Amino acid sequence: CIAPDAATRAGMLDTVRFDATGLVAAIAQQHDTGEVLMLAWMNRAALDETLRTGRVCYYSRSRNALWRKGETSGQVQTLVEARLDCDRDAVLLLVDQTGVACHTGRRSCFFNAMRPEGLVETSAPLVAADTLYGRG
Amino acid sequence: CIAPDAATRAGMLDTVRFDATGLVAAIAQQHDTGEVLMLAWMNRAALDETLRTGRVCYYSRSRNALWRKGETSGQVQTLVEARLDCDRDAVLLLVDQTGVACHTGRRSCFFNAMRPEGLVETSAPLVAADTLYGRG
Numbered sequence: 166c167i168a169p170d171a172a173t174r175a176g177m178l179d180t181v182r183f184d185a186t187g188l189v190a191a192i193a194q195q196h197d198t199g200e201v202l203m204l205a206w207m208n209r210a211a212l213d214e215t216l217r218t219g220r221v222c223y224y225s226r227s228r229n230a231l232w233r234k235g236e237t238s239g240q241v242q243t244l245v246e247a248r249l250d251c252d253r254d255a256v257l258l259l260v261d262q263t264g265v266a267c268h269t270g271r272r273s274c275f276f277n278a279m280r281p282e283g284l285v286e287t288s289a290p291l292v293a294a295d296t297l298y299g300r301g
Numbered sequence: 302c303i304a305p306d307a308a309t310r311a312g313m314l315d316t317v318r319f320d321a322t323g324l325v326a327a328i329a330q331q332h333d334t335g336e337v338l339m340l341a342w343m344n345r346a347a348l349d350e351t352l353r354t355g356r357v358c359y360y361s362r363s364r365n366a367l368w369r370k371g372e373t374s375g376q377v378q379t380l381v382e383a384r385l386d387c388d389r390d391a392v393l394l395l396v397d398q399t400g401v402a403c404h405t406g407r408r409s410c411f412f413n414a415m416r417p418e419g420l421v422e423t424s425a426p427l428v429a430a431d432t433l434y435g436r437g
Contacts, residue, residue, distance in 0.1 A: 267387050
């Protein structure tokens, strides 16, 4: 992965339309299978770090801090390509997910299907959350 | 497509964590190819209508109104399945997209790749925007 240099990153980041709180929605998609893994948020620093390092870094709205995905769990996301949408206010991250994206131990966070009979889980955890976060 | 009845829809919608402005982010993904088409927003009424009718309806933040996707352009999205994420604050819509999702005439809105050399368009319009919106 060749990172854009600082000037090129700054030029691209200047075109992103961050919201009033300085954030943009980011979708992570497994680059080869097409599975949508999760939706999270990035501020300018998070997107800059992601482009610079090739490791996905979000912004945690609950912790108000940069969130280097996998820092605790080891379930990192390696960036393949970041794409802005037509309005420049959303980001699609094509990634290579190590292990599982979801804190519940599932590959994808989107496992609650809204079916005629109500919510149905479409997948089971592949790994226990306690194992992921070193509490096992 | 069998729609959940009103009580089942209400029960599922009660679990969705809409934000302070009453909205939730919604990702539209082509159900069979896995292509991520767009990211938009839904309020409770939009998600309820989508589940009830099987046609995707968003909430337009610029127009402050329900946005029945394709109402003007004909580029409708037929719902295959809606899925909530682990935190219940994001929705993944598996859809069958008629024509193109993007107002620029591209299949997907995510066409601005952030490359080492700067922003690069990954696709060209399949149809002119003027044609889509009856100005052609």
